[in-house]
Amino acid sequence: MEPITLTFLGTGNAIPTPQRNHTSMLLTYKNLGLLVDCGEGTQRQFPQASLSPHKITHICITHWHGDHILGLPGLLQSLGMSDYAKTLHLYGPKGSNHFMHAITQLMTGMPIKLEVHEINPGVIMETPEWSVEAFSVHHDCPALGYSFIIKEKTRLDKAKLKKLKLPNTPQLGQLAAGKTITINGKTIKPSQVTYQEPGRKVTIILDTGFHPHLAKHAQDANLLITEASFAQEETEKAKEYHHLTAAQAAQIAKQAKAKALMLTHISQRYEHRTDLLIKEAKKVFKNVKAANDFDVLTL
Ligand SMILES: [Zn+2]
Ligand SMILES: [Zn+2]
Structure with a gap:
């Protein structure tokens, strides 16, 4: 069975720390290199993870908040300067065309071939073997979650x-x-x-407020990756800022009957208290970990 590999390139929140860069992760499967979000400094995380950014074939943007996208101009510029030869496909929610136009204006020339897809929820990529689905989440701007699904064979x-x-x-x-x-x-x-070789599913839910429908999109995921910006004592704040607490992330995993949960988008406030987030999540869903920069998972 070909592995799906996930490399956490950045697991921090709005402000980076010495341990955590802004959010980004790379999912690879055969020739597919799917980068989900690209926070500032993501391109430097590639060599530190012993990876080439030329592995990227597609970029999926969850939403256009700075901590998820400010690494794009630098990454695209470096790809151009290092003779990236593929057509890079970038997918994102409403507003993606506008933001990508602004980003390409920043750069002297745009030497790589780039196709921007401003997408609605649904299947956004499909081959006979796998698909990628996008679904709406609940942030204070248009925002999407993504599932990578390998079909039963x-x-x-x-x-x-x-x-x-x-x-x-x-x-x-x-x-x-x-x-x-x-x-x-x-x-x-x-x-x-x-x-029958069973299918596999990885669901990625980043910035969002809690909503019961989220579990539906993560149904039976082998791996669910979610943000966990707040601890339980700040549930009200999480609601106000449209983010998840670790316990709410665990509730989604439990409802979805996911096999494993990985928490990311960890705030600097919990830099030395990630065990609290884990403890609160574990009360609801046992198989949970907090991701660190450069963690690699295969499934
Ligand atoms: Zn956000
Ligand atoms: Zn964020």
Whole structure:
């Protein structure tokens, strides 16, 4: 199974600290390099994570607040100066065309090919193997969450093929497509030699106020990544500023029956108290951790 790899490039909040840069993460799967948000300084996080920014093929912006996007001009400029040869696709909520126009004006020339997609909620990218879905969240500006979904797949069981002494012909592909075939006079049904490889799902919910519908979008996620800007004592403040507490993030994970929860967008106020956020979240949902810059997860 090809791994999905997530690298946390920045796990901080509005103000960076020596330990935490502004929000950004890179999800890679085969040739896909999906950067979600690009806070100031993100491009410097790449070499520190021993990654090349040329891995990026797509950028998904959750919303146009400075702590999530101020790294874009620098990153795009550096890609141009280092002969980035792909067409870079950038997706974001309402306003993305306007903001990207302003950003490209800042730069001397725009040597990379860039396509901006101002998107509505729904499926925004799809291949036969995987898709990316965007959904609305509840911040004080147009804001989106994203799910990366690998679809369930029918695979051939090599051991069973061997047992039946089937020759390795292109006909076997039809079994994986659900068709019964006849080889050397033997009729083989797909159920005899195939199995279902389960799908996988990573859901990313950054700045948002709490809302019951969020769990629906994270349903059965193998990994849910959410912001956790506040502790429980500041629940009112979280509501006022349209952010989540760690306990609310855990509630979304629990309702969604997610398998694991990773908290990010950690405020400098909790720099030395992330254990408090974890403790409060754990009361609601056990499998929770707080991300640190340069953490790498594979699933
Ligand atoms: Zn925000
Ligand atoms: Zn933010």
